Amino acid sequence: xxxxxxxxxxxxxxxxxxxxxxxxxxxxxxxxxxxxxxxxxxxxxxxxxxxxxxxxxxxxxxxxxxxxxxxxxxxxxxxxxxxxxxxxxxxxxxxxxxxxxxxxxxxxxxxxxxxxxxxxxxxxxxxxxxxxxxxxxxxxxxxxxxxxxxxxxxxxxxxxxxxxxxxxxxxxxxxxxxxxxxxxxxxxxxxxxxxxxxxxxxxxxxxxxxxxxxxxxxxxxxxxxxxxxxxxxxxxxxxxxxxxxxxxxxxxxxxxxxxxxxxxxxxxxxxxxxxxxxxxxxxxxxxxxxxxxxxxxxxxxxxxxxxxxxxxxx
Numbered sequence: 001x002x003x004x005x006x007x008x009x010x011x012x013x014x015x016x017x018x019x020x021x022x023x024x025x026x027x028x029x030x031x032x033x034x035x036x037x038x039x040x041x042x043x044x045x046x047x048x049x050x051x052x053x054x055x056x057x058x059x060x061x062x063x064x065x066x067x068x069x070x071x072x073x074x075x076x077x078x079x080x081x082x083x084x085x086x087x088x089x090x091x092x093x094x095x096x097x098x099x100x101x102x103x104x105x106x107x108x109x110x111x112x113x114x115x116x117x118x119x120x121x122x123x124x125x126x127x128x129x130x131x132x133x134x135x136x137x138x139x140x141x142x143x144x145x146x147x148x149x150x151x152x153x154x155x156x157x158x159x160x161x162x163x164x165x166x167x168x169x170x171x172x173x174x175x176x177x178x179x180x181x182x183x184x185x186x187x188x189x190x191x192x193x194x195x196x197x198x199x200x201x202x203x204x205x206x207x208x209x210x211x212x213x214x215x216x217x218x219x220x221x222x223x224x225x226x227x228x229x230x231x232x233x234x235x236x237x238x239x240x241x242x243x244x245x246x247x248x249x250x251x252x253x254x255x256x257x258x259x260x261x262x263x264x265x266x267x268x269x270x271x272x273x274x275x276x277x278x279x280x281x282x283x284x285x286x287x288x289x290x291x292x293x294x295x296x297x298x299x300x301x302x303x304x305x306x307x308x309x310x311x312x313x314x
């Protein structure tokens with residue numbers, strides 16, 4: 001029997017519905033259940049052939065457990081090693097390298113020293129920062145937001161340097177980005193599952209949360225094709241099997257705004273019934289084909305392939 005485990009936190013609709021949907025498919029030799037875990041023995045093989053991770057971004061214990069599970073052959077969606085290394089600023093740079101429009105973005109050091117460091121720890125940092133150069137490059141209005149994170153936490157729209165410094169002073173030891181604002185006429189949130197299935201949703205982030213999927217514009221066939229191509233480029237470059245990607249359209253150009261969402265919102269009350277059903281159906285489909293446990297040798301080969309002692313000098 002192959003076991004699919006769902007690891008989750010405060011969600012109340014998507015995880016139980018997914019377990020029920022997978023089990024109702026009556027695929028021979030496959031069952032789904034909620035993950036149960038206590039103290040974890042190192043290099044111990046877990047009972048789960050596949051785990052869908054919906055919560056380890058908030059629970060470090062779970063992230064460490066999932067890395068151990070991957071080491072011993074469990075497939076984890078999404079890969080906990082890459083997810084741990086990824087951040088939004090890298091995402092922006094990567095998209096620009098593969099030909100996808102991204103608003104101009106600058107990485108900023110944390111306003112306060114990181115815990116247990118002093119000014120001497122940051123002696124390589126230019127101080128004060130070259131603010132005039134940054135403002136000339138980005139322009140205003142702009143968005144100040146964390147280089148990693150989500151849920152619209154610690155995001156500030158700033159219209160001038162004074163507002164920027166007022167917001168920046170509130171960010172403490174968070175590493176931030178300053179990104180040019182997009183005055184959008186269309187906005188889309190796209191589910192991408194299994195690097196294959198794409199669901200594009202008109203979205204209005206300026207609406208109250210429960211009305212954000214009620215938008216006053218229509219997805220045209222040409223825009224749909226364009227966004228699908230961009231979505232596939234991004235998820236294949238990032239190697240995410242589950243993600244949401246957001247695009248803001250200004251002057252007919254879709255700018256990739258946010259695509260580090262490896263545990264995207266799928267609560268029925270938030271995404272609405274039709275979108276919920278799509279995510280449920282296609283997530284169950286990818287687990288049907290991802291149910292085989294990886295071998296430990298396969299994992300070791302992947303790890304060894306990125307540790308080449310001569311790579312730096314080739």
